[in-house]
Amino acid sequence: MSETILSIQHLSKSYTANTQVLYDVSLDVVSEGILIVIGPSGAGKSTLMRCINHLVTPTSGKIIFRGVEVSSLHGKAMREVRRRIGMVFQEFNLVERLTVLENMLIGRLGYMSTWDALRRKYSDDDIGKAEAMLERLGLAEFALKRADNLSGGQRQRVGIGRALMQNPELLLADEPTSSLDPKTSVEVMQTMAELARERRIPVIVNMHDVNLARRFADRIVGMANGRIVFDGSTEQLTKDTLAKIYGGDSWMH
Amino acid sequence: MDALTRHVILRREKAPSGFLPRVRRRLMLHSGQVLALLAVAYVVLAVSNLGINGERILRGIDQGAKFIARLFPPNFAARWDDIVHDMVESIEMAIMASVIGIALSLPLGLLGARNLMPPAITWPIRFLISLFRAFNPIIIGIIFVKAVGFGPLAGVLTLSVASIGFIGKLFIEAIEEISLKQVEAVRASGAPFLSLIRYGVMPQVSSRFVGFAMYQFDSNLRNSTTLGIVGAGGIGGTLFAAFQRFDYRIVSAIVIVIIALIILDEFVSERVRRLFE
Numbered sequence: 001m002s003e004t005i006l007s008i009q010h011l012s013k014s015y016t017a018n019t020q021v022l023y024d025v026s027l028d029v030v031s032e033g034i035l036i037v038i039g040p041s042g043a044g045k046s047t048l049m050r051c052i053n054h055l056v057t058p059t060s061g062k063i064i065f066r067g068v069e070v071s072s073l074h075g076k077a078m079r080e081v082r083r084r085i086g087m088v089f090q091e092f093n094l095v096e097r098l099t100v101l102e103n104m105l106i107g108r109l110g111y112m113s114t115w116d117a118l119r120r121k122y123s124d125d126d127i128g129k130a131e132a133m134l135e136r137l138g139l140a141e142f143a144l145k146r147a148d149n150l151s152g153g154q155r156q157r158v159g160i161g162r163a164l165m166q167n168p169e170l171l172l173a174d175e176p177t178s179s180l181d182p183k184t185s186v187e188v189m190q191t192m193a194e195l196a197r198e199r200r201i202p203v204i205v206n207m208h209d210v211n212l213a214r215r216f217a218d219r220i221v222g223m224a225n226g227r228i229v230f231d232g233s234t235e236q237l238t239k240d241t242l243a244k245i246y247g248g249d250s251w252m253h
Numbered sequence: 254m255d256a257l258t259r260h261v262i263l264r265r266e267k268a269p270s271g272f273l274p275r276v277r278r279r280l281m282l283h284s285g286q287v288l289a290l291l292a293v294a295y296v297v298l299a300v301s302n303l304g305i306n307g308e309r310i311l312r313g314i315d316q317g318a319k320f321i322a323r324l325f326p327p328n329f330a331a332r333w334d335d336i337v338h339d340m341v342e343s344i345e346m347a348i349m350a351s352v353i354g355i356a357l358s359l360p361l362g363l364l365g366a367r368n369l370m371p372p373a374i375t376w377p378i379r380f381l382i383s384l385f386r387a388f389n390p391i392i393i394g395i396i397f398v399k400a401v402g403f404g405p406l407a408g409v410l411t412l413s414v415a416s417i418g419f420i421g422k423l424f425i426e427a428i429e430e431i432s433l434k435q436v437e438a439v440r441a442s443g444a445p446f447l448s449l450i451r452y453g454v455m456p457q458v459s460s461r462f463v464g465f466a467m468y469q470f471d472s473n474l475r476n477s478t479t480l481g482i483v484g485a486g487g488i489g490g491t492l493f494a495a496f497q498r499f500d501y502r503i504v505s506a507i508v509i510v511i512i513a514l515i516i517l518d519e520f521v522s523e524r525v526r527r528l529f530e
């Protein structure tokens with residue numbers, strides 16, 4: 001049995017008055033599995049993802065996360081929702097001048113008081129969790145290295161670890177493998193899939209690599225021009241649907 | 254003008270013939286030389302206008318030589334207690350003003366950064382900082398002496414204002430250059446506002462901030478030795494008094510102490526800078 005954990009209802013977004021990026025998007029996400037969103041550049045994938053945790057404010061429509069309408073929240077309540085949603089980025093977005101360990105601990109900032117955060121005073125429990133997570137990711141030896149000393153694949157593992165340190169109930173990943181080579185991409189996706197499965201949390205991933213998407217997705221959503229044009233299983237993702245998502249099929253040959 | 258620009262201009266201007274386009278092309282190609290020529294012409298004109306001529310310069314050299322002769326030997330003993338007291342006052346003024354200036358510049362820098370704050374906040378903050386930077390410390394010093402009276406309080410206020418004017422601006426510029434990606438990631442973790450600043454913004458700018466702060470301390474130390482001239486405390490007052498009494502040997506003693514202080518400061522700040530790298 002799988003309950004709906006996230007419900008996006010009639011979501012629209014315009015950054016400026018006369019350019020609409022999302023048109024009436026509706027999508028329900030259940031409590032487990034990997035949902036991969038594909039679609040051409042500019043389709044609105046990143047915008048949709050950032051509307052979920054309100055890094056971008058929707059123009060209209062509702063985001064309902066675990067029964068709470070996110071758009072109605074402010075301040076502390078909004079931050080608590082963000083804390084419950086982990087996010088992984090294309091360019092890792094680590095704080096480069098801090099150590100790998102402290103980057104992991106950034107995942108705990110949503111739980112820490114400002115006063116403790118300003119003094120960088122982490123609880124022993126949090127430090128223990130961060131170390132265990134680094135161990136798990138095979139990065140224990142890098143704990144005290146500065147984040148900008150790592151390779152792309154290692155950085156993205158830190159990015160995933162940081163997001164999981166939030167103890168999230170949902171994981172968002174915006175093109176987590178687009179800055180990585182094909183082999184590392186698969187390894188990073190495997191790590192993410194494995195950790196999400198263990199924690200029984202759903203993952204939404206934006207991706208350009210259709211083959212990688214087929215390999216990892218439990219469900220695929222295709223977006224074009226700010227609308228959802230496909231929603232189904234990997235088997236249902238035929239050449240015709242791909243042509244519909246990306247416009248034409250000349251690129252496939 | 255570099256070779257590429259020259260090449261582009263030559264190519265673009267190949268087609269037109271006739272007198273005017275050719276003159277314009279020459280002017281563009283030689284704009285550097287033309288400017289230098291104009292500058293030289295201006296200096297020549299200005300010098301004769303100010304009554305600076307051969308005879309005046311010779312008279313100046315003569316007087317300068319006499320002055321230098323009267324500076325030696327420096328007399329440290331006569332006013333040693335005053336010198337020490339005023340030097341300590343200068344240093345204290347510089348330290349206090351640096352601490353106050355830096356402490357206030359931090360929040361002002363964050364509030365003035367256009368990539369973090371809306372225009373309604375950045376605009377007044379940036380205006381205030383420009384205003385603080387608009388006047389030479391001596392002028393601000395005169396104003397504060399009138400406002401709060403003679404003494405080091407006026408000096409500390411003056412140097413604080415000058416500090417905010419300069420490092421406030423540098424802080425804003427540094428913050429406006431940060432990567433917002435790191436900020437976005439910290440925001441996505443649900444961090445409260447000040448934690449976001451602490452982790453998303455500060456690590457990206459802190460080493461540059463230390464550099465700016467050290468630079469401002471150097472500057473405050475130098476300025477704290479002159480503010481006494483307008484009565485705002487520090488060694489400058491004693492120096493100025495010695496000048497007015499024609500006690501040139503005391504003047505030279507004070508100048509030597511100031512030089513020693515500045516050399517010491519260079520040495521220390523170099524060390525501190527390396528510590529933070």
Ligand SMILES: Nc1ncnc2c1ncn2[C@@H]1O[C@H](COP(=O)(O)OP(=O)(O)OP(=O)(O)O)[C@@H](O)[C@H]1O
Nearest residue numbers: 015016021039040041042043044045046047048175
């Ligand atoms: N902050 C912003 N301000 C204004 N316009 C934006 C902003 N972010 C995105 N856009 C515009 O919104 C549209 C959708 O962008 P979005 O980044 O959501 O697409 P995407 O599907 O993620 O593309 P990609 O695959 O290239 O990452 C684009 O036309 C983009 O120019």
Ligand SMILES: [Mg+2]
Nearest residue numbers: 045046047174
């Ligand atoms: Mg995108």
